[in-house]
Amino acid sequence: DSGVTQTPKHLITATGQRVTLRCSPRSGDLSVYWYQQSLDQGLQFLIQYYNGEERAKGNILERFSAQQFPDLHSELNLSSLELGDSALYFCASSVRPNNSPLHFGNGTRLTVT
Amino acid sequence: GQQVMQIPQYQHVQEGEDFTTYCNSSTTLSNIQWYKQRPGGHPVFLIQLVKSGEVKKQKRLTFQFGEAKKNSSLHITATQTTDVGTYFCAGEYGNKLVFGAGTILRVKS
Numbered sequence: 001d002s003g004v005t006q007t008p009k010h011l012i013t014a015t016g017q018r019v020t021l022r023c024s025p026r027s028g029d030l031s032v033y034w035y036q037q038s039l040d041q042g043l044q045f046l047i048q049y050y051n052g053e054e055r056a057k058g059n060i061l062e063r064f065s066a067q068q069f070p071d072l073h074s075e076l077n078l079s080s081l082e083l084g085d086s087a088l089y090f091c092a093s094s095v096r097p098n099n100s101p102l103h104f105g106n107g108t109r110l111t112v113t
Numbered sequence: 114g115q116q117v118m119q120i121p122q123y124q125h126v127q128e129g130e131d132f133t134t135y136c137n138s139s140t141t142l143s144n145i146q147w148y149k150q151r152p153g154g155h156p157v158f159l160i161q162l163v164k165s166g167e168v169k170k171q172k173r174l175t176f177q178f179g180e181a182k183k184n185s186s187l188h189i190t191a192t193q194t195t196d197v198g199t200y201f202c203a204g205e206y207g208n209k210l211v212f213g214a215g216t217i218l219r220v221k222s
Binding site for chain 2 (some may be wrong): 002033035041043044045048055056060070090092097098099101102103104105106107
């Protein structure tokens, strides 16, 4: 168990809808990362937060947004969903904002129909 | 943007054979990390390399970081069925940790 909690585990929704994925980092970790993993593909970096502030941005679509709250949990919001957004979304956390191992949650499997 | 190229994409070996996966970056990395993702699981951190030319071992696994800090390798000696999964390298460029595409390892018993 990595100590990172992601909810929900599975999400099935229709095109055009909006969903929110939630992540609670490992106790003591201040940095949260979001990654997208499509079928048979690698991990695409979306965004990173450190202690409530956005620290780095990857290939995150404008339809997607995220934030980290004062209690350090994070939410990833996906709107105007398209079929191609179907993927496994991982949250990871680390103690420091860089030079630090990532601890991944079990992921949220999003299916857009 | 920064990319980490990882090869091979896929490797199928007989149990007991060795396995190696390689990562290359066009620019210098601050550090490189290695992760393993079992089928249906999440990536799990294996190791981090920071120094130029660094070599680290974990039982049958040997990790190397190139002298120029642009490439790295993971070598598994005498693979076992428990080694199956996808091995990812992840290179740190400034603020970003960029993952390679991964190498899928299958082991025939």
